[in-house]
Amino acid sequence: MPIYLTPLFAPAVLLISAVVGFLMPGRRRLPPKLAEAAALAAVVSAFVSLGVLVFQGPGVSPVIESYGIGLSVRLDAVSAVMLLLVTFIGWVVVRYAGTYLDGEARQGPFTGWLCLTLASVLLLVSAGNLFQLVLAWIATSLFLHRLLLFYPERVSGQRAARKKFVTARLGDVALIGAVGLLVAAYGTSDIGAILAAAKAGAGGGLAVAAAGFLALAAVLKSAQFPTHGWLTEVMETPTPVSALLHAGVINAGGFLLIRFADLMLLAPGVLAALVMIGGFTALYGSLVMLTQPAVKTSLAWSTVAQMGFMIFECGLALFPLALLHIVAHSLYKAHSFLASGGAVEKVAAIRRPGPVAIPKARAVGRAFLSALIIYLMVGLGFGFEHKSPQAIALGAILIFGVAYMLAQGFADAAPRALTRRTAVYAVATSLSYFALQTAATWVTSGVLPPTPAPGPLEWALIMLAVISFGLVAIVQAMFPLWAYHPAAAGLRVHLSNGFYANAVFDRIVGGWSARTAS
């Protein structure tokens, strides 16, 4: 039905505003205000699309074709959620950039590239066919490249952009390969038809290979180890770009896997690989982050970790949770980047109320036990019996995090009031987590496949994941007790350098060559 073309309104207005941006490049002119209006219109159009979805149900628009390239919209719970997310963060970022870049000589082009990036992300998340998907995917990264080079003379900006460029082109090749295989396997470029066929188990070896390439594209897009280097250097360009990444750019890898969830289930081996890559990146990123003294760098490492967690969830076939993660993380991280100017005051506030109470081993033990009890209680309330082992394992991992909160309150030196408050936080966090999980599953039911029962490989991975996250959680909770031991000093150095993956990448692409520096 043509009404499903509604989501195209958003990229259309952004496109117009981008054109105006390029036509009026100078200072203090129309583009920022116009772009903000366009971004706001995009938010409205996303809500209208949501209305269409609610009242008309999911559907696909007719294909608008020209020169053999089709534009079609697939409107369902996944694309609607992404549309809302991307347009909302897009509006926040465009509005912020309008003031933030005021007085810049090239604010017009910046606004233009910003709008183009958003428009292509919107086309990506609403794509109904493979060609649109590939084109939007590639366009997103090319436009982002221009934003990364907003200050073209910055050497370290060039270094980051070059690494991003290499990674992105590899990702493009992987996606094109995947699409070729999908067309060969299913004889159509319509995403809905492919998913339906995949759900029925069709596709064979070609489909499995396609899943492999999709996974590769996702891993490259979402800055998984060892291709994360560019992401931690992206603050070479104005702050709004770092926030923009969370509007469906850096998390497009997760979106791709969610979009093709039915297909991914045909390839358990690929999913297993994603569990390992994502799980490792999550732990790696979150540990490196602990050592980072600069606020935006720290946030970027946190994004690496969170992207790992998202991929990890996809690998466990917990697609609704991965979607929830994309939404929750994007909102949080976009805000954190934009508000990073408050870091001076935040750090100053840390020491005011007195020293931190450090939990000893016994307090940590009690905290983990209490967290498990909270988990059992809340879990029983929400009904464990409906949950897959994967979901239960994931819940356990998150509850390890809650245990860290409790451990701080259980420290011997902590006053009772603090213990009480942290306990309240812990229970509230657990409740909120389960409620959101339930909501995400409910919203996407019928669109995203249920998690299949784990086989031996999956069980092994689940155990591995729970044990490794659990160990890190315990180590983290007892952190101050060991982190300043001389034996840990060398480890800290290597960790703070991300185990040199980025240094090696720099060496390979000639990041420190004076040719780029001059």
Next chain:
Amino acid sequence: MSHKFASALADLQILGTAADRAARAIPLVWPLASSVAVNPFLGQTSEGLAQAGARLARVAGVAVTMPRSWYREKISVGEISDEDLLAAWASAPAQQRPVDLTVLKAAAASDAPTRAALPTVADLAKEVSGIDWPGLIAERFGAWAAGYFDEGQALWQAPRGKGAYAAWRAVATHDLTPEIAGLPGFALHVSEAPESAVAAVARVADRLGLCEDAMETYFHQMLMTQGGWSQYARYQLWQAELAGGTDQTITDFLAIRLIWEEALFIRYGVQITDRWSSVRASHALPIEPTPELVIDAILQEAAERSSQRALAVTLAEPALGQSEDRPVVQAAFCIDVRSEVFRRAFESVCPDIRTLGFAGFFGLTASHRRFASDVEELRLPVLLNPSVRSRSGGSELAAKDQATRFKARAKRAWGRFKLAAVSSFAFVEATGPIYVGKLLGDSLGLHGAGAPNDPPPRLDPALDLETRATAAETVLRAMSLTGNFARLVLLAGHGANVVNNPHASALHCGACGGYSGEVNARLLAALLNDPEVRAALAPLGIEIPADTLFLGALHDTTTDRVTLYTEDYPSHAHAGDIEQAKTWLGAAGRIARTERALRLPRAGQESSVARRSRDWSETRPEWALAGCKAFIAAPRTRTAGKSLEGRAFLHDYDWMQDKSFSVLELILTAPVVVASWISLQYYGSTVAPDVFGGGNKLLHNVTGGIGVVEGNGGLLRAGLPWQSVHDGERLMHEPLRLSVCIEAPREAMTEVLSRHDNVRALFDNGWLHLFALDATGRIAWRYTGDLQWTAMDPAAGDGTRPPLKLAV
């Protein structure tokens, strides 16, 4: 070659002296939580602009004046007149200046040659290897230093406790990055370096064949390549010396940077050795200003003379007469140039309002603890040590104090939960959606910062009556406020009201150590409301009427709102006076905002100023002290009613009351010096933004809670961000060195200068200009250095130009 110098190098004292001189050539930078302006030429005040320019060009390729085009523009529109040029020319050293005005003007018509620093070993290695070694060194050094100085951004902090050099070696012997980038064996090289920093410096100096003469500028250059990090190390030394100790950090930094040079010298020695010998020889040459630098300095002086002419005209205008009757309200503000706009507006609301200017710490050097805080904040000028301790909230608020702390600690625990490994995933999945609200709230500017509102501060421990009375007397005399007290006397500190701004403290009160000034103002109000103190003051000749109420206040410089701390001294009798004052302050605020909105980009009108202060994406919430060019110490009657455009520091001073000229001495050695730091910080950030400026706000990345780097890391950026001196289209700060105008006998000023060499150097070397005002407030005498004065043509005051020959 090394044998030749071996005996000289054996003398570690020579080396230590050179290292120390290099260290003292570096300016300081305070941490951003409590930052104040610093003169970037602090280490060069014993020489003039041209000489300092020659030095800084050699070590960092820095320009110390604007590009010639800037002066050309001013000459072509007649802002800089021939008389200005001639006068500036005449005051330059005869053997260095161009032969006459024609040559000078011809030079002004062409651009100055670009200045490049002498290359370092790392620069030479870059040329022969094609690897960006200076960039890599800056990146690696920054990565280490950021961790070393981190005040709490990282949950896993770098080990502290040992000196910088030892801490760096512990890291550098593990770090594999240099070797991956192409410097094999660097970690081993570091591990084999001497244990002590001075010994390491000696070894490298020997290896590089440095003679004694070459050391000073080469070491200076080494520290300059570490940008703001060296300045932060210099700050450690400053703080240590202020407290009577010493600190090695900056020497350690020198050793660290030299070890890199040594490693690269070993690696590329054969290829660079010839060039290095010539560089080394250049470092050994004495510093001489080039003719071009002398011309630049003359042009700068001419620009300043032009602005002084304008100032003389303003000061010569008849002032608004103020009656001698008892004023209805008196309000003391900080001397900060932003107060001038507000004071003028406030006085215009009602003729019975009097304002006065004094350094915003109001004479109380307090080490203060906020409510529910353990942290001591130094709310005083950074040149001084604290003399009193204070805290907000006493024992009667213990329960509330405790509860507030618990809340803060829970918040802190939540913050750690948010950041820690593993728990960060739980945090995101459980609470991420809440951020829709935060994004909306911040985007729409729903949350402002609001004025600080701690419980009243009190001295803790309390002082005995004698000390309190002496303190009160000293402050009142220094303020020249010893009689004719109004019923209501407001003591207004000032602070900025901004959000999401790493440089917020730079907008607060510099005299209060980069904090907002309400604490000191409230402390002084408490002191002066104390009946015992008043009783003790009376015999000393200061009679404060019983119906006079002092109230602490805070002038919000971003929005020009004034908060009165009326709850500190609830007075029924003064309710009417306070209401009236509030109305007047509100009206003055509107006038001041209207004036400020004209200069702020996109402000449009008065009402949009407040919105901008809540905007998290605003990089120019206010212009702070941009534009400052004059410092005037005189009774307010000399300047009342005249617009000084928010560009003058106004200090109330009545020399007739200053019998021993002790207040004059105080003014010249404290507020004037602080004002010079501010003026020269703006100057340095404008003429040399790459080296002495804080960089681009759009790229700022707060590091360790103490400073900012641009982008990923590398050098700490000290000084003012570009957005703070430039609105995108034009400079908002004209780089002019401050003109200090004091109404006092010349002999008294000469006498003070003769006793304070450091202050005298500022004037003698042209970092500040000094003028004596006559009894009507007109500029009458110019200080020309060496304790000499020349009369100014009084005719200049009424707007006519002096004949050319007079100016020569």
